[in-house]
Amino acid sequence: xxxxxxxxxxxxxxxxxxxxxxxxxxxxxxxxxxxxxxxxxxxxxxxxxxxxxxxxxxxxxxxxxxxxxxxxxxxxxxxxxxxxxxxxxxxxxxxxxxxxxxxxxxxxxxxxxxxxxxxxxxxxxxxxxxxxxxxxxxxxxxxxxxxxxxxxxxxxxxxxxxxxxxxxxxxxxxxxxxxxxxxxxxxxxxxxxxxxxxxxxxxxxxxxxxxxxxxxxxxxxxxxxxxxxxxxxxxxxxxxxx
Numbered sequence: 001x002x003x004x005x006x007x008x009x010x011x012x013x014x015x016x017x018x019x020x021x022x023x024x025x026x027x028x029x030x031x032x033x034x035x036x037x038x039x040x041x042x043x044x045x046x047x048x049x050x051x052x053x054x055x056x057x058x059x060x061x062x063x064x065x066x067x068x069x070x071x072x073x074x075x076x077x078x079x080x081x082x083x084x085x086x087x088x089x090x091x092x093x094x095x096x097x098x099x100x101x102x103x104x105x106x107x108x109x110x111x112x113x114x115x116x117x118x119x120x121x122x123x124x125x126x127x128x129x130x131x132x133x134x135x136x137x138x139x140x141x142x143x144x145x146x147x148x149x150x151x152x153x154x155x156x157x158x159x160x161x162x163x164x165x166x167x168x169x170x171x172x173x174x175x176x177x178x179x180x181x182x183x184x185x186x187x188x189x190x191x192x193x194x195x196x197x198x199x200x201x202x203x204x205x206x207x208x209x210x211x212x213x214x215x216x217x218x219x220x221x222x223x224x225x226x227x228x229x230x231x232x233x234x235x236x237x238x239x240x241x242x
Contacts, residue, residue, distance in 0.1 A: 119159035147196035
């Protein structure tokens, strides 16, 4: 079993980074939209093309959004996949899981953005991780604080709300602000969920390391007993002939 804590911590870091990026980009988008509106309102001809300065602002904003989101999405996806894979792989040392490591990675990377289907698959993957960890920890007699299932259901609802917001018609800034807020809230709850799974992973890893250490100690003790028995046989006087 491998320690999965570093992958989990890096996953959480990039999830938090995505929150910061979403918030900053949302504020920038609001001010750019407001600037555009004022430019059009002040123009004599409302169909006039925005000025060169406005065009440069929009261009830089678009490049910035693309660059930051590409970095955050790429790094976040890599560590997310590594963490999911190792979590499922570790569990398979103790029990059968609902998703194979590669199956979980495929679903969470390539099917997450499929409307509704992605939300349900992510829900099932996390449910599998929670249920499997709790099953193993209970069987090993390890005490743990259960992760509330309402947290898992909340994440599912947030995923679905984010999906719905993609298909809402443009109704002005209120819809944009609402969808941004829902997206940030969704990531916050996902971070809590990842933290809950990581707590299970830590307890299972510590238990596994203790078992490995115990087996090594038992092996050393057995070897010493064998050496003592062999030394006793060699030290014993040979049987005298009749």
